Amino acid sequence: xxxxxxxxxxxxxxxMRYKISSMRSFYLNPLSLIAKASILLVxxxxxxxxxxxxxxxxxxxQTGVIDANPTVIPASLLPLAQVIYPSQVLNLTNWKxxxxxxxxxxxxxxxxxELTTYNINPWFIVVPEGNAVRFRxxxxxxxxxxxxxxxxxxxxxxxxxxxxxxxxxxxxVHIMFLDQAITTVPKVKPGIVAGQVHDSDKDIIxxxxxxxxxxxxxxxxxxxxxxxxxxxxxxxxxxxxxxDSRTNVYYNNSTAPxxxxxxKYSDAYFKIGAYTQSNCSKEDSPxxxxxxxxxxxxxxxxxxxxQ
Numbered sequence: 001x002x003x004x005x006x007x008x009x010x011x012x013x014x015x016m017r018y019k020i021s022s023m024r025s026f027y028l029n030p031l032s033l034i035a036k037a038s039i040l041l042v043x044x045x046x047x048x049x050x051x052x053x054x055x056x057x058x059x060x061x062q063t064g065v066i067d068a069n070p071t072v073i074p075a076s077l078l079p080l081a082q083v084i085y086p087s088q089v090l091n092l093t094n095w096k097x098x099x100x101x102x103x104x105x106x107x108x109x110x111x112x113x114e115l116t117t118y119n120i121n122p123w124f125i126v127v128p129e130g131n132a133v134r135f136r137x138x139x140x141x142x143x144x145x146x147x148x149x150x151x152x153x154x155x156x157x158x159x160x161x162x163x164x165x166x167x168x169x170x171x172x173v174h175i176m177f178l179d180q181a182i183t184t185v186p187k188v189k190p191g192i193v194a195g196q197v198h199d200s201d202k203d204i205i206x207x208x209x210x211x212x213x214x215x216x217x218x219x220x221x222x223x224x225x226x227x228x229x230x231x232x233x234x235x236x237x238x239x240x241x242x243x244d245s246r247t248n249v250y251y252n253n254s255t256a257p258x259x260x261x262x263x264k265y266s267d268a269y270f271k272i273g274a275y276t277q278s279n280c281s282k283e284d285s286p287x288x289x290x291x292x293x294x295x296x297x298x299x300x301x302x303x304x305x306x307q
Contacts, residue, residue, distance in 0.1 A: 083130040087116045090133050090302055094157045094165070097273070099123050100141025100150035107142040107150075112161025122291075123152045127298060135274035138294040139186050139283050153273035156304060165269040166200075167306060174242040176270045177303045178207075181235045184296035185211045187288055191277030192295035193217075197240055197247060200267035205247055207238050208277070216249055216259050224259040226251050235300065240270070272302055 086092060092115050100123060102108040110118050119125045123136050141150030156165040167174055178195050185192050190211035197204045207226075208217045214230040215222040227236070239250040241257075245264045248257035276295030283289060 083126055085117055085119055086124060086126055086133040089126055090299060094161055095154040096157055096161060097124060097154050099152055100137040102142045104142060105145040107144055132298045132300040134296060134298050136294050136296045137274045137276040138291040139276060139278050140280050140289045140291065148279055149275065149277055151275040153271055153275050155271055156269040166267045168266040169242050169245050169247065169268060170264055173307050175305045177239045178272060179237050179301040180297055180299045181233050182209050182297050183233050184294060185209065186276060186278040186283060186295055187293055188284060189278035189282040193275035193277060194297045195238060196271045198269055198271055199265045204265055205261050218261060270304055272299060273297060
C-alpha cells in the first residue's frame with residue numbers, strides 16, 4: 001500500500017462514516033421529526049391562507065328585498081318521472097292552497113310544510129310535460145264560507161308559509177309575475193279568475209276570463225280588456241306592481257302599464273290559481289253539476305317580491 005492509500009485509510013474513511021452516522025441519527029431522532037412536521041404544517045397554512053379566495057363584504061350585504069320565492073332545483077333539471085309535486089315546478093315556500101274539496105263552508109286547506117310534498121288529482125297536479133302546475137275547480141266543488149264559487153287557489157304567505165301575508169299599497173313595492181294559460185271554463189257560465197290582489201275584505205283587482213273576453217276587473221266591472229278573443233290554452237304573462245297607492249298591471253312584457261288602479265288599501269296579499277266563477281245553480285242543469293264541468297288554469301311560473 002502506498003503512502004497515499006494509507007493516509008486515506010487512516011484519516012479519510014472514519015470521518016465519512018461519522019458523517020453518515022450523524023445524518024442517520026439526525027433524521028431518525030423523534031424530536032427532529034416533530035420539529036420538521038411543525039415547520040411543514042406552518043408552511044402549508046401560509047400557502048392556504050393566501051391562496052384562498054377573499055369574500056367581499058359588499059357581496060354579503062342584505063339588499064332589503066324579501067324574496068317570496070327562494071331558489072329551488074328547477075324541474076327542468078330533474079328526470080320527468082321525478083317531477084310529481086307542484087312544489088318542484090313552482091316555489092310554494094310562501095303559499096297555502098284552498099281546494100274544492102272538504103265540507104261545505106270548510107274546504108280543504110293545505111299549508112307548509114305539508115304543501116311541499118302534496119298533490120291531488122285532478123285539482124292540483126303537475127302537467128304531464130312536467131313544466132307547469134294545473135289548478136282545477138269543478139262547479140260542484142266545496143266553497144269557502146265567504147264565496148258561492150269553488151277554487152283551487154294559492155294564497156300568499158310569509159315566514160316559510162307560517163303566517164298570512166299582509167301588506168299595504170302605500171308602503172314598499174310589491175310585485176307578482178305570472179306566466180299562465182286558462183285551459184277550460186264551465187259550460188254555461190264560462191267565467192274564471194286566474195290571479196288577483198286581495199285585501200282583508202274583498203278582491204282589489206283580478207285577471208278574469210268571461211270567455212272569450214280576458215280582462216282586468218275591478219269592483220265587478222271590466223276596466224280594461226287584455227284580449228277580446230282569447231283562445232283557451234293560450235299562454236300569457238301578467239305582472240302586478242303595487243307602490244305609492246298605485247297598482248300597475250303589465251301584460252305580455254309590456255314596457256308600460258296597460259292599466260293603473262289608483263287606490264289605497266292594506267292587509268293585502270296575492271292569489272293565483274283557478275277560482276271558477278260558476279256553480280251548480282248557475283249551470284242550471286243537474287247533468288252539468290259534476291266534476292267534469294270545471295274551470296282550469298295552468299301556471300308555468302309565479303314569482304313574488306316585496307321591498
